[in-house]
Amino acid sequence: MKALVELANKAREVSGVRIYKRNVEAVLSAVLKSGDFWEIVDMSSLPVPAASGIVKVLIDEGILFIDDEENIKLTQKGFDFVRELGIETFEDHSCKACEGRGIPFYANIELYREFLQLTKDRPKAIRDYDQGSVTPETTISRVLFMDSRGDLRNKDIIVLGAEDDLTGLAIALTRKAKSVLVIDIDKRLIDFDNQIFKELGIDNARAMVWDLRNPLPEDILGNFDVFVSDPPETLPAFRAFIGRGIATLREEGGVGYFGLTLRDSSVFRWRDFQISLTSEFGVAITDIVQNFNHYITWDYHSETKAAELAPVKREPKTIWYKSAWYRIEALPGFKRWNEPISDDVFYLDEEGSTT
Amino acid sequence: MKALVELANKAREVSGVRIYKRNVEAVLSAVLKSGDFWEIVDMSSLPVPAASGIVKVLIDEGILFIDDEENIKLTQKGFDFVRELGIETFEDHSCKACEGRGIPFYANIELYREFLQLTKDRPKAIRDYDQGSVTPETTISRVLFMDSRGDLRNKDIIVLGAEDDLTGLAIALTRKAKSVLVIDIDKRLIDFDNQIFKELGIDNARAMVWDLRNPLPEDILGNFDVFVSDPPETLPAFRAFIGRGIATLREEGGVGYFGLTLRDSSVFRWRDFQISLTSEFGVAITDIVQNFNHYITWDYHSETKAAELAPVKREPKTIWYKSAWYRIEALPGFKRWNEPISDDVFYLDEEGSTT
Incomplete structure (x- = not known):
């Protein structure tokens, strides 16, 4: 043996x-x-x-x-x-109440209800943009997590390229932020958000189409207290999403949230990300909550490299793709990165497989 | 204004x-x-x-x-x-079931009961060694967290200079680890642990007195799968506890757990720690769970710099001192640090105050 x-x-x-x-x-x-x-x-x-x-x-x-x-x-x-x-059976003692997140979605049940009812006909995740939506419980828990850290009320918040999760919409629905700006490459999501903002008369929130491979326009840079994102796990995509996210922050003490998974990226890559965050971008990591984000298995699963690589053809029966929830805080001298970026390996590299 | x-x-x-x-x-x-x-x-x-x-x-x-x-x-x-x-009231949506840890202590109620009964007469936290015990719920949750990450069963585990929390004892009580070694400067805790190990016939666990300012003996280096610690928040102490902790790990994939607080250390210092961990020691950070560790207010509170600095003389009424729970994973090429260290600013610096 x-x-x-x-x-x-x-x-x-x-x-x-x-x-x-x-x-x-x-x-x-x-x-x-x-x-x-x-x-x-x-x-x-x-x-x-x-x-x-x-x-x-x-x-x-x-x-x-x-x-x-x-x-x-x-x-x-x-x-x-x-x-x-002496290898023993995997054990998971995660809390049943909050699904291990530490923050239960039902801590604001009115928000959860309103979100669910408004998003009944939300756009489906499509492969073009590496989409995969988190569960509604995840989205609401994200917002409550932000609120618990003082990152919601009266804050200018930007959601970058992650609106398949409708986190920007959920933030806007709290009516607690000072302003909400959603930017995403997918016009379906932008239209969906703007329609709801209009119907509900939420006039401090707006959504606009933007491809994050391009530098952000000047008027967005340095104008926000908090950003939220959910980047693909390649290094170029990490730069485009998180580097630009940090570039939107107004000043030190500004905060960023994003998901990072170990399903499309190894712990080796995580260290690279962490060195980049702390040494290059000048931020501190304050939270890493494993398995916070639960993704609904996407309709295009059978077309992915993941499905092709798998030793079996059987499709997933339950939620299997999860990511950790990161919170970072920008310290004095933090770096605003806003360079153009090429298409190469934006979504996929040797460790990634779910695009 | x-x-x-x-x-x-x-x-x-x-x-x-x-x-x-x-x-x-x-x-x-x-x-x-x-x-x-x-x-x-x-x-x-x-x-x-x-x-x-x-x-x-x-x-x-x-x-x-x-x-x-x-x-x-x-x-x-x-x-x-x-x-x-536009500043609004602080909100905390933490889960009531697991106290926000994501892992509830009652997931193994037998362990919790046994731990409580055995530790009724545990040594009190004393000031000499910057002690402050976490709640029993915290200690048990730590062990269940480790178990959920595959870091308990059949592992060789060392607890370094943190046994005022009796985490080593709780690990030993699961009877799941391959071996448990507890080292701490406080002979009271070492005797307490060894007495219980003996009474219960737990022969794969032992405790020994050690001052972590001194390099670890050769036979401890590179012999463990997992270390657990709870360092004072000065940079020299961080090195002594975490650097030596990493030095005890057998190989890549080895894991470390420790508490780090923002009550005795700023987010600036956290970034320094994170740069040191990822760039110098060669580990990745996989988890940071804020407010995981709840500390029982120590009897010597009124003698601390914290009490002296406070704008009021009133003593704490509830648990106020909390720390985050870090998990790190050693990657190939990780650094084993085991130098002697001086007494200077070991426990206290300008940000710390609870010693």
């Missing part, structure tokens, strides 16, 4: 992404809990190519097999292996 | 610590919720010297006053000022 570290190295070769011993353990621990590949990705907190590479290697080694219903299971040899290593 | 930014600058002069506009807003927002100074520190998430400096400046400016019962209140001028600026 190969050692875990050898299995990790082999999976790294197969998948082309960075994998270490701990990741193989995490997959085995998850398999003890569920045979569903997408749940295994979720529980092991790995990029899809990494989880998939590990599963494939473990099948090759006779540790796992796929049954007739496309469940991933341990062989007898696999059970012995896992027992020998 | 002075502008917020002028008030911030003045408070900075008075207190000698870094303060910006947003911090003044946070104090005013908190005063709208409570007149208790310690609750104001908690809600504004500021170092005590900063919150105290701001309150003093706002009193000087006729915006705040202290009433006969030592409540901090807005004057009429203060109310007008706050209304003009």
Whole structure:
């Protein structure tokens, strides 16, 4: 039987992404809990190519097999292996009340109700822009999180390129912000928001079409207290969304929120992002709440690289794609970045797979 | 009436610590919720010297006053000022079930019960070692958090200089770790732990006296999967606790947990810590959960610099000192730091005040 570290190295070769011993353990621990590949990705907190590479290697080694219903299971040899290593079943003690976020969506049930009723016919997530909407519970929890940190009331807030989640709409619905500006590449979302703002007479909120690959116009730079975004996980996209987000901040003490996932990006990439945030952009990270953002599986799932890479064809049955919720605070001397950016690898690189 | 930014600058002069506009807003927002100074520190998430400096400046400016019962209140001028600026009352939507941690302590009620009963006569926090114990609910939630991240079962775990919280004891009580080693400077805690390990026949756990200002012995370096600590917030102490913690890790994928507070350290210092972690030590930060750790107000509160700096003499009525829970993951090439360290500013610097 190969050692875990050898299995990790082999999976790294197969998948082309960075994998270490701990990741193989995490997959085995998850398999003890569920045979569903997408749940295994979720529980092991790995990029899809990494989880998939590990599963494939473990099948090759006779540790796992796929049954007739496309469940991933341990062989007898696999059970012995896992027992020998002392790997135990994945456990999750997350709070049932707040779904582990620390802030329950029902803390403002009126807002949740109004949001749900107004968004019944919201535009569906489409592949063109790497969209994937979070659950309404996530969106409302984001707003309540912001409120709990003093980042909502009487603040000028901009939502950049993340309005498939309708977070800008939810913020506007609180009627607590000073102003809300939503910019997104997708005209359907912009029209949807503006229509509701108009119907409800919310005149301090507006939405406009913008492609974040282009520099932001001058009148947006340095004019906001808070930005919210949800970037694709490539480095160029991170710069375009978060760099520009920081550039919209008025002054030190300005705040940014965004999602970052370990399903399309490794912990190695996360460190790169964190070095960039703290050393280059001059912000401090105040919060990282894992699995805060729950994404509804997108209709175009079967067309993604993730589906292609998966060791099984079976589609996800439940929510499997989650991301962490970051909060950053701009310190004196923070950097406003607003360069043009090329199309190359904007949405997809070797670790990403859900576009 | 002075502008917020002028008030911030003045408070900075008075207190000698870094303060910006947003911090003044946070104090005013908190005063709208409570007149208790310690609750104001908690809600504004500021170092005590900063919150105290701001309150003093706002009193000087006729915006705040202290009433006969030592409540901090807005004057009429203060109310007008706050209304003009659109500052609203502090809101906290934290989950009541899990106290905002995302992991409720009662997810393993047997562990909680056993821990409470065994620790009825635990050693009291003393000032000599900057001690301050977290609530039992915090300790148990830490262990369940670790379990949810795959950092408990069959792992070799070391707890460094933080056993006033009895986290090492709680880990050992799960009987799930492969081994537990507790090191702490306080012989009372070491004896307490070893006594319980012996009584319960937990033979994979042990505790030993160690002063973390000294380098760790060779046999401890590189021998653990997970470390847990709770450092004082000075840079030298951070190195001694977290640098040495990282040095105990066996290999990449090793994990560290520790508390860091904004009550004894500013967000500026946090950025320094984060740069050090990611750029120098070579780890990624995977979790920062604000207000995870709740500290029981220590008996020696009245002797602290915090009490001396406070604008009121009234003692804290509730838990006011909280810290964030960090999780880090060591990446290939991570740095093992184990140098000797001097006594200077180990426990206290200009931002700290609770030692």
